[in-house]
Amino acid sequence: MQHKLYYQDPYITEFTASLIGQGIDDNGRPYVILNQTAFYPTGGGQPYDTGELNGTAVIDVEEVGGQIRHILEHPLEHTQTVSGRINWKRRLDHMQQHTGQHILSASFEQLFCAATVGFHMGSEIVTIDLAISDLSWDLAGQAEELANRIVFENRIITPRFVESEELKELPLRKAPTVTENIRIVTIEGFDHNPCGGTHPARTGDVGPIKVLGWEKNKGNIRVEFVCGARTLQVLDKKQRILRDATRLLISSETELAANIERVLAERKNLEKQLGEANDKLLAYEADACIAAAVALGGAAWIQRIYSNRPLPELQKLAKMIADKEASAVVLLFSTGNRTQVVAARGTEVVLSAGDWIKEIMPFIGGKGGGSAAIAQGGAVTEIPAEEIVQYALDKLKAKLAT
Numbered sequence: 388m389q390h391k392l393y394y395q396d397p398y399i400t401e402f403t404a405s406l407i408g409q410g411i412d413d414n415g416r417p418y419v420i421l422n423q424t425a426f427y428p429t430g431g432g433q434p435y436d437t438g439e440l441n442g443t444a445v446i447d448v449e450e451v452g453g454q455i456r457h458i459l460e461h462p463l464e465h466t467q468t469v470s471g472r473i474n475w476k477r478r479l480d481h482m483q484q485h486t487g488q489h490i491l492s493a494s495f496e497q498l499f500c501a502a503t504v505g506f507h508m509g510s511e512i513v514t515i516d517l518a519i520s521d522l523s524w525d526l527a528g529q530a531e532e533l534a535n536r537i538v539f540e541n542r543i544i545t546p547r548f549v550e551s552e553e554l555k556e557l558p559l560r561k562a563p564t565v566t567e568n569i570r571i572v573t574i575e576g577f578d579h580n581p582c583g584g585t586h587p588a589r590t591g592d593v594g595p596i597k598v599l600g601w602e603k604n605k606g607n608i609r610v611e612f613v614c615g616a617r618t619l620q621v622l623d624k625k626q627r628i629l630r631d632a633t634r635l636l637i638s639s640e641t642e643l644a645a646n647i648e649r650v651l652a653e654r655k656n657l658e659k660q661l662g663e664a665n666d667k668l669l670a671y672e673a674d675a676c677i678a679a680a681v682a683l684g685g686a687a688w689i690q691r692i693y694s695n696r697p698l699p700e701l702q703k704l705a706k707m708i709a710d711k712e713a714s715a716v717v718l719l720f721s722t723g724n725r726t727q728v729v730a731a732r733g734t735e736v737v738l739s740a741g742d743w744i745k746e747i748m749p750f751i752g753g754k755g756g757g758s759a760a761i762a763q764g765g766a767v768t769e770i771p772a773e774e775i776v777q778y779a780l781d782k783l784k785a786k787l788a789t
């Protein structure tokens with residue numbers, strides 16, 4: 388039986404131990420087993436510790452068949468005594484996130500009867516799944532406030548193994564997942580919870596707890612939060628973003644939202660003005676097209692080829708021409724990666740633009756359609772627009788002749 392120093396005192400960072408076993412795991416990684424260890428193995432939602440044994444990096448720690456395996460970067464030199472040192476920054480972070488979760492979960496439960504049914508400690512944020520269907524910033528704020536009050540009151544945290552008789556008397560927040568060696572973590576006057584992780588001696592070591600947001604997840608609410616040093620990292624990151632945003636908008640932090648609203652409203656207004664100006668330009672362009680129309684039978688033949696012009700603009704121009712000139716037959720192209728064609732006709736012309744487009748499209752391997760007044764089609768094609776125009780014109784002449 389190995390002595391778990393992390394249970395005896397979670398603040399132990401350095402220790403010496405005797406080697407009692409070693410081997411190679413299923414992934415081909417060398418490992419050692421010690422008579423005692425401060426290295427916490429992955430379990431109960433808390434990740435493993437890293438660190439070193441006799442200067443060799445410990446890259447993973449697992450409990451397999453009741454034995455704690457220290458998985459090493461390289462095998463240890465032949466030795467009986469080992470000195471170990473854990474990465475305290477990583478361990479403290481795990482203790483802060485993990486214990487912060489106890490406190491925040493208990494706060495949600497005590498205030499709103501919202502039980503925690505899931506927990507995940509990520510490398511940046513921590514989440515709990517609450518068995519509730521909705522959450523508001525007001526309620527989340529109340530839970531956060533209670534949790535931080537428990538932190539700042541610096542209450543004593545006592546983990547201990549209890550017998551099943553005593554277990555029945557304790558008001559546990561959730562049932563233990565194991566049936567023997569049940570370890571209960573008590574936060575003085577606040578919470579009792581079964582847990583096999585490592586915890587600081589007092590709640591003050593958890594540091595500030597901050598709820599960042601939440602989302603709906605499989606009928607529950609998944610709350611994202613951070614604790615301790617991570618809270619400062621998040622604050623720093625948000626501060627940088629805020630600093631950039633206030634600099635770009637030449638705004639104070641408090642007026643930032645109002646200034647963003649103002650800029651968005653200005654943009655909307657400018658887009659409207661730009662749209663109106665574009666329509667005026669299109670009207671001039673339509674007039675110029677009509678003035679340069681070529682007589683074709685009794686109709687006014689108007690044909691233009693543009694490069695990379697948006698289809699909605701071609702349609703608008705074609706419609707304007709047809710609305711202004713009752714005898715117009717219009718065929719507009721946009722060339723580029725894709726060839727777009729718009730056909731339209733004035734009210735005096737006996738022609739279905741839709742039928743005409745349907746006759747043109749097979750020539751370029753494309754599809755199209757529309758009404759009798761205006762239609763469009765397109766394809767990715769190597770055929771030059773001038774050839775398509777000639778083809779379309781032949782079809783048009785045949786149609787107008789009938």
Ligand SMILES: [Zn+2]
Nearest residue numbers: 485572582584
């Ligand atoms: Zn715990």
